[in-house]
Amino acid sequence: MIQLDRVSKRYPIPGGGGKDALRQVSLHLPAGELTFLTGHSGAGKSTLLKLIMMIERPTSGDIIVDGLPLNRIGSGGIPLLRRKIGMVHQNHQLLFDRSVYDNVALPLIIAGFPRAEIGKRVRAALDKVGLLDKEKLNPVMLSGGEQQRIGIARAVVNKPPLLLADEPTGNLDPALSAEIMDLFQDFARVGVAVLIATHDLSLIARYQHRLLSLREGRLIADRGEDAHGA
Numbered sequence: 001m002i003q004l005d006r007v008s009k010r011y012p013i014p015g016g017g018g019k020d021a022l023r024q025v026s027l028h029l030p031a032g033e034l035t036f037l038t039g040h041s042g043a044g045k046s047t048l049l050k051l052i053m054m055i056e057r058p059t060s061g062d063i064i065v066d067g068l069p070l071n072r073i074g075s076g077g078i079p080l081l082r083r084k085i086g087m088v089h090q091n092h093q094l095l096f097d098r099s100v101y102d103n104v105a106l107p108l109i110i111a112g113f114p115r116a117e118i119g120k121r122v123r124a125a126l127d128k129v130g131l132l133d134k135e136k137l138n139p140v141m142l143s144g145g146e147q148q149r150i151g152i153a154r155a156v157v158n159k160p161p162l163l164l165a166d167e168p169t170g171n172l173d174p175a176l177s178a179e180i181m182d183l184f185q186d187f188a189r190v191g192v193a194v195l196i197a198t199h200d201l202s203l204i205a206r207y208q209h210r211l212l213s214l215r216e217g218r219l220i221a222d223r224g225e226d227a228h229g230a
């Protein structure tokens, strides 16, 4: 689903020089697998997500997302790429002047789906995350865990083959984090490639999933599901 081949990213520093955020990273994330991405602050996790979404471009190396070679995509092709990717943020990035329904519908409105289709898909996504009865409410009236589930419904409403999450359980207690993880695991089970960037080592320890670790921009460990605990 995602293939990185010797990917490096150097950010220019004003006044000269550069900061190497990723160095020669190669990896493959298959469909239907949930993978954790960890590393200390500044190790390059967000940069990796930004390269996959084409918010940034690599300095060298190749990235292929669902068959799309990103180095051959101009800015006109970015919407096509983004439609393949659902993104979940730590702070949800919800619109608090719109209803739950409108928040989840947003990616479909942007993609130009017909109204009836939007209704069907939004309700299917809200049902999946257990919020069907809250569609008319404003997100501000919901709890932190429920807000995160709105963010997840919005990320998957397009049925993307790839789901990226940046610290999705950052503000949640262990019970709510487990609910969110259950949802991510359900998506992986139906074939979505799920990549979760997190500092939360206790979360990682609780699940038997593949783990990628970055240190100073290098991939230092790739613990496969089979190697867990070895």
Ligand SMILES: Nc1ncnc2c1ncn2[C@@H]1O[C@H](COP(=O)(O)OP(=O)(O)OP(=O)(O)O)[C@@H](O)[C@H]1O
Binding pocket: 011, 012, 013, 019, 020, 021, 039, 040, 041, 042, 043, 044, 045, 046, 047, 048
């Ligand atoms: N736009 C930028 N310009 C210059 N340097 C940057 C830029 N973005 C990130 N960096 C640097 O690149 C390195 C990797 O940053 P990145 O945000 O990818 O790390 P991270 O692992 O996501 O950290 P955190 O967990 O704190 O979010 C850091 O040293 C950071 O300061």
